Amino acid sequence: MLLNVNKLKTYFYTSEGTIHAVDDVSFSINKGTILGLVGESGCGKSVTALSMMRLVPPPGKIVSGGIFFDGHDLLKLDDEQIRRLRGDRIAMIFQDPMTSLNPVFSIGNQIAEIFRVHRGNKRSVSFEKAESLLQLVGIPDPSRRIKEYPHQLSGGMRQRVMIAMAIACEPALIIADEPTTALVVTIQAKILRLLKGLTETLSTALILISHDLGVIAETADEVAIMYAGKIVEYAATKELFNNPLHPYTIGLLDSIPRFGEEREKRLRTIKGMVPRLSDLPSGCRFNPRCKYVIDRCRGEEPELADVGGGHLVRCWVDVKANAKIKGQNAK
Amino acid sequence: MQNTLLSVRDLKKHFPVDEGAFGQRRRVVHAVDGINFEIGKNEVLSLVGESGCGKSTTGRLILRLIEPTGGEIVFMGEDISKAGRKRMKELRREMQIIFQDPYASLNPRLTVGEIVEEPLIIHKVGTKQDRQQEAAHLLQRVGLNPDVMSRYPHEFSGGQRQRIGIARALALRPKLIVADEPVSALDVSIQAQVINLLKDLQEEYHISYLFIAHDLNIVRIISDRVAVMYLGRIMELAEVEDLYKRPLHPYTQALLSAIPVPDPSQKERKVILLEGDVPSPINIPAGCRFHTRCPKMLPKCKEVIPPLDDFGEGHMAACIRAIEWA
Ligand SMILES: Nc1ncnc2c1ncn2[C@@H]1O[C@H](COP(=O)(O)OP(=O)(O)O)[C@@H](O)[C@H]1O
Ligand SMILES: Nc1ncnc2c1ncn2[C@@H]1O[C@H](COP(=O)(O)OP(=O)(O)O)[C@@H](O)[C@H]1O
Ligand SMILES: [Mg+2]
Ligand SMILES: [Mg+2]
Numbered sequence: 001m002l003l004n005v006n007k008l009k010t011y012f013y014t015s016e017g018t019i020h021a022v023d024d025v026s027f028s029i030n031k032g033t034i035l036g037l038v039g040e041s042g043c044g045k046s047v048t049a050l051s052m053m054r055l056v057p058p059p060g061k062i063v064s065g066g067i068f069f070d071g072h073d074l075l076k077l078d079d080e081q082i083r084r085l086r087g088d089r090i091a092m093i094f095q096d097p098m099t100s101l102n103p104v105f106s107i108g109n110q111i112a113e114i115f116r117v118h119r120g121n122k123r124s125v126s127f128e129k130a131e132s133l134l135q136l137v138g139i140p141d142p143s144r145r146i147k148e149y150p151h152q153l154s155g156g157m158r159q160r161v162m163i164a165m166a167i168a169c170e171p172a173l174i175i176a177d178e179p180t181t182a183l184v185v186t187i188q189a190k191i192l193r194l195l196k197g198l199t200e201t202l203s204t205a206l207i208l209i210s211h212d213l214g215v216i217a218e219t220a221d222e223v224a225i226m227y228a229g230k231i232v233e234y235a236a237t238k239e240l241f242n243n244p245l246h247p248y249t250i251g252l253l254d255s256i257p258r259f260g261e262e263r264e265k266r267l268r269t270i271k272g273m274v275p276r277l278s279d280l281p282s283g284c285r286f287n288p289r290c291k292y293v294i295d296r297c298r299g300e301e302p303e304l305a306d307v308g309g310g311h312l313v314r315c316w317v318d319v320k321a322n323a324k325i326k327g328q329n330a331k
Numbered sequence: 332m333q334n335t336l337l338s339v340r341d342l343k344k345h346f347p348v349d350e351g352a353f354g355q356r357r358r359v360v361h362a363v364d365g366i367n368f369e370i371g372k373n374e375v376l377s378l379v380g381e382s383g384c385g386k387s388t389t390g391r392l393i394l395r396l397i398e399p400t401g402g403e404i405v406f407m408g409e410d411i412s413k414a415g416r417k418r419m420k421e422l423r424r425e426m427q428i429i430f431q432d433p434y435a436s437l438n439p440r441l442t443v444g445e446i447v448e449e450p451l452i453i454h455k456v457g458t459k460q461d462r463q464q465e466a467a468h469l470l471q472r473v474g475l476n477p478d479v480m481s482r483y484p485h486e487f488s489g490g491q492r493q494r495i496g497i498a499r500a501l502a503l504r505p506k507l508i509v510a511d512e513p514v515s516a517l518d519v520s521i522q523a524q525v526i527n528l529l530k531d532l533q534e535e536y537h538i539s540y541l542f543i544a545h546d547l548n549i550v551r552i553i554s555d556r557v558a559v560m561y562l563g564r565i566m567e568l569a570e571v572e573d574l575y576k577r578p579l580h581p582y583t584q585a586l587l588s589a590i591p592v593p594d595p596s597q598k599e600r601k602v603i604l605l606e607g608d609v610p611s612p613i614n615i616p617a618g619c620r621f622h623t624r625c626p627k628m629l630p631k632c633k634e635v636i637p638p639l640d641d642f643g644e645g646h647m648a649a650c651i652r653a654i655e656w657a
Contacts, residue, residue, distance in 0.1 A: 040518040140607050154608055155382065184381040184545060185589040186605050211519055214591025218598055238595045255523040256593050257548045259575070266530065267523035267552060273488055274518065
């Protein structure tokens with residue numbers, strides 16, 4: 001096991017109260033596999049990722065739990081140790097490339113810098129390596145592009161430059177936070193292939209954060225569905241799509257338009273809105289939007305329970321048997 | 332087309348830009364580079380294509396929020412491309428816009444009631460009481476409780492703000508709404524709610540939409556016809572199901588093949604990957620502007636600009652090989 005996140009809690013202490021952004025999240029990931037992390041905005045995906053990088057901004061704090069990476073307890077490392085891991089063994093790709101690209105340095109300079117810092121390479125070697133990386137991520141004409149500045153590149157190219165920076169040191173783990181959300185499908189397909197290729201050739205593990213279930217179905221080996229700071233369902237990708245058991249997952253899958261012979265006229269929706277994390281409903285956090293809700297859901301919060309074969313679900317209702325309480329299953 | 336509401340002919344928008352530190356090289360961005368299409372009454376025409384291909388510019392040209400470099404915009408039989416300020420103000424009653432960003436597009440200093448009422452005030456419709464009644468009615472119709480009237484935009488979620496923007500756009504009962512990526516900034520479950528609302532309103536109020544989007548699944552749900560743009564030009568235009576089932580342009584074929592399918596058993600399905608990146612709209616490639624990336628390119632494509640031809644039942648494509656797939 002490469003990474004194990006155990007009962008992680010990351011809270012923000014704001015004037016409006018405590019925001020339970022990541023609330024008791026556990027998962028693990030092996031070398032060469034892809035975990036999809038899915039959920040609507042504000043549910044805690046990015047804060048989960050930032051916690052793993054130890055980059056949670058104030059007023060946020062990792063409150064409790066453990067993050068074990070390749071034999072290290074990341075929460076116990078000092079700042080210097082964590083800095084050495086970051087960008088070397090663990091790398092992150094952000095949704096907006098401009099958050100990690102510096103506008104005043106050329107692309108080549110920024111990539112070469114990584115080799116100088118983490119590998120102690122000389123300038124000429126660093127630039128050679130940078131150029132072949134640009135080639136690898138599919139940037140046309142890399143010897144010209146390497147001299148250019150971020151603003152001279154298209155969105156898709158900037159995204160690929162950021163991927164080049166992330167893979168520069170062949171990290172064991174890449175966390176990609178909505179890496180293709182802003183891109184058109186043709187470029188998205190290329191970037192996902194590139195990332196997937198890395199997990200195959202370098203045995204990199206990838207945590208792919210996305211709200212697009214199509215992207216997840218095509219890329220991930222396992223999927224965790226998050227809702228309001230908690231994982232509500234976790235399963236192998238095929239199992240999750242063929243046999244979704246949490247009402248939220250079912251609602252998300254239903255809201256994707258399907259096109260058979262007859263074109264659908266309306267989209268199916270999940271009623272209501274995502275709750276604010278400073279103002280959560282009691283019991284199950286999804287209960288006000290749930291169409292399977294029973295009394296127990298309003299009073300007691302369900303645990304994430306294994307319903308067989310590593311398929312975990314956080315729900316009181318046996319959706320398949322339609323609204324029968326599965327008291328025995330829940331611990 | 333019978334019952335044409337809007338017809339756009341050879342519409343162009345070229346932006347001059349200065350390159351180099353001293354602006355010594357004057358160049359031109361060919362944002363919209365000669366497009367033709369029509370929108371019928373009660374029809375939804377979608378514009379799709381990669382970012383930067385000219386979709387928003389087209390929408391803004393039609394409303395004359397920016398001035399065309401060339402071409403005609405014929406709205407209800409009148410060429411409005413040179414209409415004066417006064418006439419345009421009158422015409423704006425009939426044409427409204429909904430923007431992508433529900434955060435930036437609502438005036439933060441006005442209450443929700445004032446935001447929806449404002450177009451009625453500008454056009455001097457009804458008494459104050461009529462207008463407030465109408466604003467309450469519209470807010471209710473888009474799914475908001477009328478008691479939101481005295482609150483401010485920042486108190487609302489993205490989906491709710493987009494509903495406020497829709498209520499405002501509806502206030503004057505326009506015939507045409509340009510919806511520029513109206514759900515792109517919203518969450519999946521909220522997207523579905525807003526799309527259903529837009530569809531219901533379109534039928535109820537007999538509005539036409541120019542619907543700009545990049546989510547090809549949503550486009551398929553909401554459109555009657557779809558136009559695919561690339562580098563400022565329309566590459567293909569057809570009835571929605573015709574386009575998705577029988578794309579005739581290699582660009583459309585690539586776009587459609589790359590839509591992620593939420594079904595892991597189709598993981599290995601064939602995706603047409605395009606070479607390279609979109610060329611700069613400053614240096615448009617000669618011949619077919621898609622030829623630098625086209626997997627079906629012939630030598631001739633570097634020279635011949637293919638016209639947007641009709642391949643039957645209004646299925647138009649700008650490709651010299653389209654006949655092979657028709
Ligand atoms: N800097 C911050 N200050 C206060 N709250 C924050 C901050 N960053 C994130 N949050 C809160 O944490 C929650 C989770 O955010 P995030 O992980 O970014 O969600 P997403 O799933 O969209 O990536 C959100 O509800 C947000 O309000
Ligand atoms: N005011 C402007 N000045 C210069 N270039 C512009 C301006 N507005 C848009 N463009 C350029 O025109 C092209 C088309 O832009 P736009 O219509 O916004 O594309 P889309 O909406 O399809 O993403 C882009 O290359 C864009 O950079
Ligand atoms: Mg995020
Ligand atoms: Mg746009």
